[in-house]
Amino acid sequence: MRILLINPNTTQELTDRLEAAxxxxxxxxxxxxxVTAPTGVPYISTRAEAQIxxxxxxEILAERHQDFDAAIVAAFGDPGLGAARELFDxxxxxxxxAGMLTACMLGGKFSIVTFAQALGPWYHECVAWHGLQGRCAGVYMLNGAFSSINAVQDEKADLLVDLARQAIDAGDTDTVVLAGAPLAGLATRVRDQxxxxxIDCAEAAMKQAEALAALRPRGAEAGSFKRPAGKPSFGLATALAARIGGE
Structure with a gap:
């Protein structure tokens, strides 16, 4: 079984954290x-950056999908996920x-805990896109600067634990999802606190990808994720243009 993990951010250190988890x-x-995105932004935190x-x-899937049994979009807002399911089998x-659905398997409602206020609007929209508003007790965000995106989990670990406890004390929280690629690996360190x-989302995504690959589902030939008919394009990366063209 071969799994492709794609970090849509350009920071290699985040890829290393995700891969280790x-x-x-x-x-x-x-x-x-x-694989780390070759172009884009160091860390996605807005809707515009998610589109990029x-x-x-x-582009990465178009070049490499034929060599893998499943793939992981390794950024919490799942940028490009719906489009990837539409184009690739x-x-x-x-x-x-993966993190939210795993949390649902362990309790009634989950709370999302993350490290920056800027992520809130995008994360709320992500919950809604996945149809999980009724299972989400809230999105809890730290307020304050951090020295670097790669060091944020070490710098803010204690504050994130306190924030998770606040979510639990507020009621309705049966599980906690640590959100954001920079927090990959933190759950194991603070689980006993x-x-x-x-839930560590990188761990959850890995196991979900293995499970789906083992199930060997067929590609959609009907429904909303049926692959669209091919059409010409202009200026796209060669492999992606070929995929959109129907190859």
Whole structure:
């Protein structure tokens, strides 16, 4: 089984964190290949940046999908996820979707805990896009600057634990989802400090990708994710243009 992990951010250190977390739960015999977006922004935190990251996801998948059994979009807002499922036949798992659905399997409602106020609007929209508003007890965000995106989980670990406890104390929170690629690997470190199940989205996405690859679902030939008819395009990356063209 071969799994492709795509980091739509351009920061290699985030890819390394995501890959390490995924490898920590990976099954024996699975091969994981992690790829960092070659263009875009160091860390996606807005709708516009998510659109840019989504294009990177599609370009990378167009070039490499034929060599893998499943893929992971490794950014919490799942940029490009719907489009990837529309264009490619292999299962594609989103970091946010995998984390939230795994949380739903462990309790009634989940709370999302993340490290920056700027992420709130996009994350709320992500919950709605996945149809999980009724299962989400809230999105809790730290307020304050951090020194670097790669160091944010080390710098803010104690504050994130306190924020998770606040979410639980507010009521209705049965599980906590640590949101954002920079927090990959943190759940294992703080699990014993939080009195409900806490989800590492990179771990959840890895196991969901393995499960879907093992199920070997057929590509959609009907429904809303049926592959669109081919059409010409202009100026796109060669592999993506070919895929959109129907090849």
């Amino acid at each position: 995924a490898r920590g739960v990976m099954s024996e015999g699975t091969e994981l290949v992690a 990251g989504g294009v990177q996801v599609l 292999i299962p594609v798992v989103g970091l946010a979707e 939080i009195p409900v199940p806490i």
